[in-house]
Amino acid sequence: MNLVNLKDASDKVNFAEAVKKGLGKNQGLYFPEEIIPFENIDEVLALPFVERSIRILKQLIGDELPEELLSKIVTTAFQFGAPLVSVTENIYSLELFHGPTLAFKDFGGRFMAQVLANISKGEPITILTATSGDTGAAVAHAFHGINNIQVVILYPKGKISPLQAKLFTTLGGNIHTVAIEGDFDGCQQLVKAAFDDPEVRDGLHLNSANSINISRLLAQVCYYFEAVAQLPKKQQDKAVFSIPSGNFGNLTAGMIGKSLGLPIKRFIAATNLNDTVPRYLKTGEWTPKSTIATISNAMDVSQPNNWPRIEALIEQGYIDKDSLIGEAVDEEYTQVAMRQLASLGYVSEPHAAIGYRSLSRSLAGDEVGVFLGTAHPAKFRETVENVLGQPISLPQPLADCVGKPDFSVDIENSYEALKSHMFSILK
Numbered sequence: 001m002n003l004v005n006l007k008d009a010s011d012k013v014n015f016a017e018a019v020k021k022g023l024g025k026n027q028g029l030y031f032p033e034e035i036i037p038f039e040n041i042d043e044v045l046a047l048p049f050v051e052r053s054i055r056i057l058k059q060l061i062g063d064e065l066p067e068e069l070l071s072k073i074v075t076t077a078f079q080f081g082a083p084l085v086s087v088t089e090n091i092y093s094l095e096l097f098h099g100p101t102l103a104f105k106d107f108g109g110r111f112m113a114q115v116l117a118n119i120s121k122g123e124p125i126t127i128l129t130a131t132s133g134d135t136g137a138a139v140a141h142a143f144h145g146i147n148n149i150q151v152v153i154l155y156p157k158g159k160i161s162p163l164q165a166k167l168f169t170t171l172g173g174n175i176h177t178v179a180i181e182g183d184f185d186g187c188q189q190l191v192k193a194a195f196d197d198p199e200v201r202d203g204l205h206l207n208s209a210n211s212i213n214i215s216r217l218l219a220q221v222c223y224y225f226e227a228v229a230q231l232p233k234k235q236q237d238k239a240v241f242s243i244p245s246g247n248f249g250n251l252t253a254g255m256i257g258k259s260l261g262l263p264i265k266r267f268i269a270a271t272n273l274n275d276t277v278p279r280y281l282k283t284g285e286w287t288p289k290s291t292i293a294t295i296s297n298a299m300d301v302s303q304p305n306n307w308p309r310i311e312a313l314i315e316q317g318y319i320d321k322d323s324l325i326g327e328a329v330d331e332e333y334t335q336v337a338m339r340q341l342a343s344l345g346y347v348s349e350p351h352a353a354i355g356y357r358s359l360s361r362s363l364a365g366d367e368v369g370v371f372l373g374t375a376h377p378a379k380f381r382e383t384v385e386n387v388l389g390q391p392i393s394l395p396q397p398l399a400d401c402v403g404k405p406d407f408s409v410d411i412e413n414s415y416e417a418l419k420s421h422m423f424s425i426l427k
């Protein structure tokens with residue numbers, strides 16, 4: 001598989017290099033040189049999840065990873081399913097929270113960890129990543145205990161739910177967590193600065209496990225196929241996907257799925273008040289505002305870093321721009337949607353509720369809607385309990401880490417502070 005830097009077409013790499021580097025020159029994103037659609041999509045849809053996922057990843061990655069290795073990687077990474085649950089007659093939730101950290105990021109995180117562990121052949125690597133919540137947990141769990149890989153996770157102090165934080169700050173070992181005085185965009189700026197600093201980038205063999213890493217996106221393509229495969233046959237070509245979005249990795253993955261021939265009718269980019277993309281789709285003007293803290297905090301992103309890939313998918317003719325609309329949902333309607341879902345017998349959390357709300361507003365009579373259930377409601381227990389007025393019990397992975405000590409270190413929002421911290425712990 002060849003990937004081209006979207007900021008510099010002369011920077012072309014193979015899959016392994018793209019996974020190791022994360023970002024290309026000038027902080028450009030890597031994008032597949034070509035996406036070849038399946039000839040027979042029904043045959044692919046008929047396969048069981050893991051087998052189908054191996055086929056999808058082989059179609060994308062090509063012969064670069066031997067089939068046996070790819071098969072081992074996928075089998076190790078995807079040890080949990082993605083059930084499609086019916087919420088109303090024509091609306092489904094694709095539940096992506098049955099992995100160890102209860103959010104969709106387990107799919108990409110675990111696939112990436114297995115790929116890196118297998119292609120790095122023991123050479124030292126430092127993963128540096130910023131998280132607005134769920135990435136940190138997924139990456140931490142996915143890499144925990146992999147010998148040659150150290151992980152540094154930055155997160156905005158006090159801006160993610162305490163339960164969510166517990167999932168990644170309590171692991172220790174090769175997992176180092178840093179609370180930054182600032183918001184998620186600030187954390188992302190620090191990560192970018194580190195990648196621009198050769199002393200850190202080369203000295204510590206930096207890699208970012210953010211959703212900018214192509215391996216995470218490719219893994220996520222697999223569950224869009226799984227969703228369509230679970231739909232009743234006569235609904236399979238009518239699906240509208242509503243994607244609760246922050247950095248827009250999930251939407252990018254869905255669009256890569258459609259480019260492979262998956263019959264997705266159209267997409268809804270659903271955001272909270274951080275609505276840079278919905279405003280852009282309506283007005284054509286890219287005018288990010290400062291980030292607003294919301295109850296769907298994993299989507300509190302005003303400068304989504306995967307957006308250039310979506311533009312590329314449209315510009316290169318894989319995706320028709322009319323098959324994407326944007327919807328922004330404010331705090332009040334996020335809660336209204338959570339209550340509506342509960343009255344339908346489906347307890348959900350703010351991110352998925354935004355997907356549901358955006359879908360129910362725009363779904364036509366002859367369409368079937370799928371919103372992504374991006375996280376387990378217990379991960380946002382305080383909010384869910386407040387909004388629904390009913391107790392939420394903790395699933396095992398969360399219950400297990402509640403009483404464990406927190407290994408995080410606080411640092412100010414400054415690159416120099418981060419740099420000296422990293423050298424002090426990673427020497």
Ligand SMILES: *Cc1c(COP(=O)(O)O)cnc(C)c1O
Pocket residue numbers: 103104105133134135211244245246247248249250251298299351352374375
């Ligand atoms: C990460 C995350 C999102 C946003 O996904 P992107 O791929 O960054 O757009 C939405 N919901 C939850 C629960 C998340 O963890």
